[in-house]
Amino acid sequence: MQLTAEKFGLIKRPRFHDLRHSHAAWLIAAKVPLPAIQARLGHESITTTVDRYGHLLDALDDEVMAAAEWAMDPTAPLPGFLLHSGLADATKGLPAVPHQRTGQGQDLWRDGNDMAQPGTVFGVEPVFVVTLGGRELPFADRDHAQQVADQWNDDRAEEMDAMHADRWPKNKVTRHGAVGPGERERWDGGGGVRTRVPDRQFVHYAMAAYESDGNSSYEPLPLAGRWTWEFEGDSVTKAVAEPRTEYRPNGTTEAHARGLDKGAVMTAFDKARATALQVCSRNPYLRPLDSTV
Incomplete structure (x- = not known):
């Protein structure tokens, strides 16, 4: 090897x-x-x-x-x-692998990166960069960068303590948390430099999965939640609650719900599970692949 x-x-x-x-x-x-x-x-x-x-x-x-x-x-x-x-x-000459098939039961989240990102500018010098779980984020103001780093570590304090207790390598525990801010002459990464502290909200979420015959693939996970920031891609939502179902390549159909209101998320989760049960037998991954695809 x-x-x-x-x-x-x-x-x-x-x-x-x-x-x-x-x-x-x-x-x-x-x-x-x-x-x-x-x-x-x-x-x-x-x-x-x-x-x-x-x-x-x-x-x-x-x-x-x-x-x-x-x-x-x-x-x-x-x-x-x-x-x-x-x-x-x-890999030259290999046939392409068919990607996710669409159809009923496919209702993907809106990616937070597609939402408007106010409070960013370009051409600022110097910049103050924090690394959050491996992701670099530039700020025009050092205090804003420090506030975000401190809050990120507070939100993940229990997880990081558990990682320490489990004897994770120090560098991996550090990567899970926030590092910085560090000053740079300019920002050469993607996107603009942030001029304010990003919004942060607590998002509740739940998930279950079903086989084609309607039986549960596993015991549905309990309702959970965590603090999410506006820059965290498809983890972000502004909805009170939203349901989603998704076909998986292993033949299962997943039911998801997430949102800002715990009770509304539970109601949305019940809706998503009902939909998943209705469509699980029609998961397109259960059909043989068309050789012409």
């Missing part, structure tokens, strides 16, 4: 056990339900799965999603960190 790593320009010397962690990271990046990952890894309790890998749920950036897509479809564009690995030549 080490020879293979060196061949593709990987600096670290991986262990076979590292493949287990990588496998879990791919599953999380592909949004596989945590109970399914728990079963895959053989954890006795889902708490173990969340303690060890829950921080990855907050670190899904464009690079991770590109890597997950490439892992499932080698004909997809390579993620940035593999552009010079030579793998592009190895």
Whole structure:
């Protein structure tokens, strides 16, 4: 394995056990339900799965999603960190893998990145950058950057304490939290520089999954929630409550609900579960793939 790593320009010397962690990271990046990952890894309790890998749920950036897509479809564009690995030549000529099929039961969240992002400017010098769960965020004002970093760490204090207790490497615990702010001459990343403290709201959410015969794939997860910021992509919502159903490639149909009002989210969750039960037998992934696709 080490020879293979060196061949593709990987600096670290991986262990076979590292493949287990990588496998879990791919599953999380592909949004596989945590109970399914728990079963895959053989954890006795889902708490173990969340303690060890829950921080990855907050670190899904464009690079991770590109890597997950490439892992499932080698004909997809390579993620940035593999552009010079030579793998592009190895996948030439392979047939494309059909992507998510649409149809009844597909009702995706609106991505928070598509929402208006007020309070950003360009060309500010210097800037103050905080790293939040692996994501860099630039601010024009150092105090604003410091407020966000402090609040981010407060929101995740229990999770980080659990990671310390579980003897996670210090650098991984640090990555889960906030680092900075650090001053830079200018901002060279994507998007503008923030001129205010971003909005933050507590979002409740729930999820269940059903097989094609209507039986539960696992015990529905209890209603949960966490503080989310306006820059956190599809974790963000301004809705009181919204239901969603989604077909999964493994043949299951998922029911989701999220929103700002706990009671309304429970009502939306009941609606999503009812819809999922109505359409689960029509999951298009249960049909053989058309060879012409």
